[in-house]
Amino acid sequence: MKVFNTQTRRKEEFVPVEPGKVKLYACGPTVYNYFHIGNARPFVIFDTLRRYLEHRGMEVAFVQNFTDIDDKMIRRANEEGITVKELADRFIAAYYEDAAALGIRPATVHPKATEHMPEIIDIIEKLMAKGLAYAVRGDVYFDTQAYKNHYGKLSGQNMEDLESGARVDVDEVKQHPMDFALWKTQKPGEPAWESPWGMGRPGWHIECSAMSMKYLGETVDIHGGGQDLIFPHHENEIAQSEGATGKPFVRYWMHNGFLNIDNEKMSKSLDNFLTVRDIRQQYDPEAVRFFLLSAHYRSPLNFSAEQIEQAKAALDRLYTARDNYLFILEKAEDKTSSDADTVLMDTAKAAVVRFDEAMDDDLNTADAMGVLFDLVKQANIGLGTDSAKAAVQAVLDAFAAMGDVLGLVKPKQQEDDAQVEALVAARATARKERNWAESDRLRDEIKSLGYTVEDTAQGQKVRKG
């Protein structure tokens, strides 16, 4: 598999440190609110990456953190009149619900910053011991000047350029404008933890380093996040991690492009923030996932109602196709494959190969989805009453393999409803008698129970919805 590495700015062959095992870390949400559609993009992307790696037989240790202590958390908790912990608990629970709706599987571990104070403090102490950090009145800062050799290597900036672009109102406590906080001293009313520098809380960047190292070791294979995290967040993670361990922190950096809303950047000032929680009220979340995977992960993507509706229509085609194949499978005979069957089985196998090739090319989900639709097209043409069971099954297997990686098209569940079955049976009789009025009446009645019945060459096909 090839992966675009932000650090080198080119596609590189992905080789995990340990063959067959992948250590993957993705920056998770700060749980001060429901996560928004822009947050959802990396979650879906790295979930898909993880699924794909597993599909290729890799064992993936996937860590995605929760930032449950920072300025925004404290401010929001104060506004709500609850503790930071209560706020975090509420939105962590909400995260799992919304993520599940988007087909995002839970990571191997979802560590919380507040539960890793010893690990965080440990790294800071190492940095202090190496002269790469300094304490000032209870704050601790990373000393970019002392470290300077590599600072800026991920974002492609050098210290001088960063300085010239830096804000003028330099915090006087810091020795250098680029220095960043590892530990912040407690302010009145804020949650705080004990440390060698007094009561306080960790800076934002250090928590990811601490949790990544704790669960995945000093070097991870892939670290992902949004492009806006490249600087300063990931740059700082590298500095503090490599400063502390002397080892490479991350082998491949993957960053997803932005998601805009109606061609504008999502921002609070524009008041165009869309949370997944809200979107779920209006749209099928699976269509949202489809939409998020419909473009390459590094491209910018524009969210609009029209896009979601298009995605929904496309998704429906997939569901209809899958349900048709399942219906045909039930009726299909377990017979020797015809030439046409053999061709179709080969097509199905080839599709998975092409799908993998697309995904191997820096996770080209758009291309991969095209392969899925190609298979659907071929199967819709080739599969019919006279297809051998093996051919139908081959198509379904290929379909499922691709769908599983994309996290799209959920497995069909049995929908036994005695009342509906009786109506369908009655309708079959009416149809045999060519009593179309009764047939249509029964179809309406079935519809009113929430099912749709379609007439095919093989008889009636019923589906929910």
Next chain:
RNA sequence: GGCGCCAUAGCCAAGCGGUAAGGCGAAGGUCUGCAAAAUCUUUAUCACCAGUUCGAUUCUGGUUGGCGCCUCCA
């Protein structure tokens, strides 16, 4: 000022040296008691200019138009 990205049909989006995947939408056929589904046909010289090349959407330079980071942010 520094670093970087993008421009492909009505909409979305792959491709990235040998004359354009796929989806949505639209129009017209086929099948069907009707409906649904499916299927067939039609719907693009790839922003502009100049180079390199036998050949460029694909490489180089430029122009125009969007956008991001450099400050909390996925």
